[in-house]
Amino acid sequence: MTYIDFLLQNIHHVYIGIILICTASAIVGCFTFLRKRALLGDTIAHASLPGVCIGFIISGTKHPVYITLGAFSTGLLSAYLVDYIVNKSKLKSDVALGIVLSIGFSVGILLLTSIQHSNNAAQSGLDGFIFGKVASLLQSDVMIMAGIAIAVIVITILFMKEFVLISFDPSFAKSIGLPYEKIEFLLTAITVLTIVIGIQTIGVVLMAALLITPSAIARFWTDRLSKMIFIAIVASIFCGIMGAYLSSQIPNLPTGPSIVMFLSIVALLSFVFSPNKGIVYKYLLKAKNNQKILEENILKTIYQLGEANKRFDAYFTKKDILEKKIFQNFQLNKGLKQLKNKGYLIQSDESWKLSKEGKIKGQRITRLHRLWEIYLTQFLHLSPDHVHDDAETIEHLITPEIEDKLTELLGYPKVDPHQMEIPYKD
Amino acid sequence: MIQQHTEAPILEVHDLTVSYNKKPVLWGIDFTIPKGVMVGIIGPNGAGKSTLIKTIMGLIPISSGFVKIFEEAIDKVRLRVSYVPQRESVDWDFPTNAIDIVLMGRYHKIGLFKSPRKADIDAAMEALEQVKMTEFAQRQISQLSGGQQQRVFLARAIAQDADIYFMDEPFAGVDAATEQTIIELLQKMVQKGKTVIVVHHDLQSVKKYFDWLLLLNMHLVASGPTKNVFTDELLQKTYGGKLSLLSKVGDLLKQHEFPHRE
Numbered sequence: 001m002t003y004i005d006f007l008l009q010n011i012h013h014v015y016i017g018i019i020l021i022c023t024a025s026a027i028v029g030c031f032t033f034l035r036k037r038a039l040l041g042d043t044i045a046h047a048s049l050p051g052v053c054i055g056f057i058i059s060g061t062k063h064p065v066y067i068t069l070g071a072f073s074t075g076l077l078s079a080y081l082v083d084y085i086v087n088k089s090k091l092k093s094d095v096a097l098g099i100v101l102s103i104g105f106s107v108g109i110l111l112l113t114s115i116q117h118s119n120n121a122a123q124s125g126l127d128g129f130i131f132g133k134v135a136s137l138l139q140s141d142v143m144i145m146a147g148i149a150i151a152v153i154v155i156t157i158l159f160m161k162e163f164v165l166i167s168f169d170p171s172f173a174k175s176i177g178l179p180y181e182k183i184e185f186l187l188t189a190i191t192v193l194t195i196v197i198g199i200q201t202i203g204v205v206l207m208a209a210l211l212i213t214p215s216a217i218a219r220f221w222t223d224r225l226s227k228m229i230f231i232a233i234v235a236s237i238f239c240g241i242m243g244a245y246l247s248s249q250i251p252n253l254p255t256g257p258s259i260v261m262f263l264s265i266v267a268l269l270s271f272v273f274s275p276n277k278g279i280v281y282k283y284l285l286k287a288k289n290n291q292k293i294l295e296e297n298i299l300k301t302i303y304q305l306g307e308a309n310k311r312f313d314a315y316f317t318k319k320d321i322l323e324k325k326i327f328q329n330f331q332l333n334k335g336l337k338q339l340k341n342k343g344y345l346i347q348s349d350e351s352w353k354l355s356k357e358g359k360i361k362g363q364r365i366t367r368l369h370r371l372w373e374i375y376l377t378q379f380l381h382l383s384p385d386h387v388h389d390d391a392e393t394i395e396h397l398i399t400p401e402i403e404d405k406l407t408e409l410l411g412y413p414k415v416d417p418h419q420m421e422i423p424y425k426d
Numbered sequence: 427m428i429q430q431h432t433e434a435p436i437l438e439v440h441d442l443t444v445s446y447n448k449k450p451v452l453w454g455i456d457f458t459i460p461k462g463v464m465v466g467i468i469g470p471n472g473a474g475k476s477t478l479i480k481t482i483m484g485l486i487p488i489s490s491g492f493v494k495i496f497e498e499a500i501d502k503v504r505l506r507v508s509y510v511p512q513r514e515s516v517d518w519d520f521p522t523n524a525i526d527i528v529l530m531g532r533y534h535k536i537g538l539f540k541s542p543r544k545a546d547i548d549a550a551m552e553a554l555e556q557v558k559m560t561e562f563a564q565r566q567i568s569q570l571s572g573g574q575q576q577r578v579f580l581a582r583a584i585a586q587d588a589d590i591y592f593m594d595e596p597f598a599g600v601d602a603a604t605e606q607t608i609i610e611l612l613q614k615m616v617q618k619g620k621t622v623i624v625v626h627h628d629l630q631s632v633k634k635y636f637d638w639l640l641l642l643n644m645h646l647v648a649s650g651p652t653k654n655v656f657t658d659e660l661l662q663k664t665y666g667g668k669l670s671l672l673s674k675v676g677d678l679l680k681q682h683e684f685p686h687r688e
């Protein structure tokens with residue numbers, strides 16, 4: 001076997017391992033996220049370090065069965081210890097989590113240090129469990145991971161309905177006689193198992209990030225649980241592979257931080273770009289609203305100038321417009337240009353008049369403004385000199401349906417509180 | 427004034443005491459409820475109304491006494507009993523839609539490992555129709571108003587098709603129209619012979635809504651038909667003057683880790 005062959009084979013099984021871990025942790029992580037147990041995941045991960053060491057001390061080897069068994073025991077123990085402390089003392093759960101996490105991790109580090117000072121040659125690489133070392137994965141490790149990951153996935157599919165129910169509404173779940181404790185135990189057990197197979201790759205310190213971040217990412221993009229799980233898996237595998245690849249290219253870059261870096265980037269991008277929840281979407285929406293308000297204000301102003309002159313086919317200059325309503329100069333220029341392009345305004349030299357569509361629109365905004373002022377004075381009993389500013393905003397929001405209701409409610413009034421005539425459609 | 431309705435009660439609560447961390451919050455509750463009535467549980471905040479319902483449902487351990495529904499322990503009759511928790515007890519940001527919540531009411535019929543069948547989905551839609559929420563079936567639950575969320579919970583209970591219903595403040599935060607929809611629905615259920623037990627806060631509507639009342643304030647002040655129990659004197663006993671003595675003794679029990687029974 002040449003070195004290249006060896007490398008290929010190694011890379012191959014390492015990436016299979018990554019895909020399995022990322023899939024399992026994304027699925028389990030969605031439930032951890034929805035049950036708001038992110039800190040518990042972190043605690044379990046840290047508390048599995050002493051188990052790794054105990055497994056090694058007892059067996060004297062890094063054989064994955066002992067390591068996994070050790071990590072699973074102390075991980076599960078930590079989850080129950082947290083429950084026990086919360087139930088038996090007055091401490092709140094965040095305190096209990098903090099206590100168990102720090103005790104677990106420090107015991108783990110103590111054991112690890114003492115193992116490193118013993119002269120057992122087999123111990124080299126055990127410190128990879130802190131920040132993760134994907135290259136240290138052997139084929140035998142991957143076999144065990146594969147078995148556990150597949151078990152986790154199958155269990156989740158089988159118990160999906162029940163997991164969802166106990167995550168959403170525990171007391172209802174109990175009330176219909178669901179074996180709540182058993183199902184919760186199952187969910188906790190597969191969470192611990194997932195963490196246990198993840199720590200060799202990503203490390204105990206950052207395992208919680210692999211558990212939680214993909215579901216947090218997915219939550220930005222969807223409101224459906226099935227889609228959320230799917231997106232979480234895709235994000236998790238993508239970041240896992242990218243992170244593992246990067247850490248294999250850069251000497252001494254541990255896998256954990258490398259994967260978490262990619263996860264953070266994707267989370268940040270989701271935060272910025274996702275629809276409805278992302279800040280770019282919100283920004284674009286705001287820009288669109290401002291645009292609409294600007295255009296409608298210009299049309300309204302020119303309409304009202306026409307009203308005052310009793311001629312809607314007259315041309316008005318920028319000066320005329322600015323005398324009637326304040327606009328920033330560049331905003332007004334931009335708005336006039338756009339309205340001309342859209343066919344609402346007709347330009348001649350440095351003056352503008354409403355087109356037919358422009359007149360209809362300007363008239364509508366004026367009408368809505370005045371109707372709303374009447375509504376506020378009649379129904380909310382605001383004084384007429386207090387209603388203008390409010391109507392300035394609402395006029396841009398009212399839909400045709402609401403307009404119909406409004407006119408009907410007010411009984412097709414002729415004038416607004418300032419005795420301005422209400423212009424109805426011809 | 428505790429009227430015992432001894433012939434074949436549908437619900438019997440016998441000398442029930444319930445504690446949180448050794449501090450009793452319900453003391454010696456003892457009453458029965460006949461079949462096919464609309465029952466109101468009335469009492470001030472912290473009176474233990476929610477605790478009473480949860481204990482009857484077996485969600486909170488009993489310190490002493492017992493509960494029987496249809497003359498059986500709750501675990502034997504869960505299929506016939508429905509519980510509607512307080513709306514605030516769940517996270518409405520959960521990524522799911524209205525129909526999926528209502529389908530939860532069918533889970534005990536669907537069973538483990540199986541997914542809902544057409545009949546379950548039909549039943550869920552039918553339940554949504556009864557609470558006038560058909561058009562919101564696919565709506566993400568966080569985008570429902572408080573009153574609509576309450577109706578989704580109610581639809582889930584209807585989908586359970588139980589014989590006795592326990593509802594914790596189904597009228598909290600709903601508007602008058604929704605309250606009317608809900609109460610009409612509940613009255614229809616009672617006419618069909620179901621028993622509905624509701625935690626309620628608005629004393630104005632008590633006489634209109636309920637046939638039977640439980641007045642509760644850490645102990646049972648009164649239980650019986652509304653016309654006998656809804657009196658100024660008993661209400662005064664329920665709401666007037668905090669039961670500071672009872673509460674103080676409870677604290678003492680907790681401090682000294684006393685068993686409340688020897």
Ligand SMILES: Nc1ncnc2c1ncn2[C@@H]1O[C@H](COP(=O)(O)OP(=O)(O)OP(=O)(O)O)[C@@H](O)[C@H]1O
Pocket residue numbers: 446447451469470471472473474475476477478
């Ligand atoms: N989980 C808990 N742990 C400790 N004490 C609790 C717990 N839940 C309720 N209590 C206490 O038990 C008492 C009864 O509470 P409960 O929620 O049953 O009252 P309630 O009558 O439903 O009040 P409300 O009208 O405010 O809903 C209160 O003093 C409350 O502080």
Ligand SMILES: [Mg+2]
Pocket residue numbers: 475476477512594
């Ligand atoms: Mg309550």
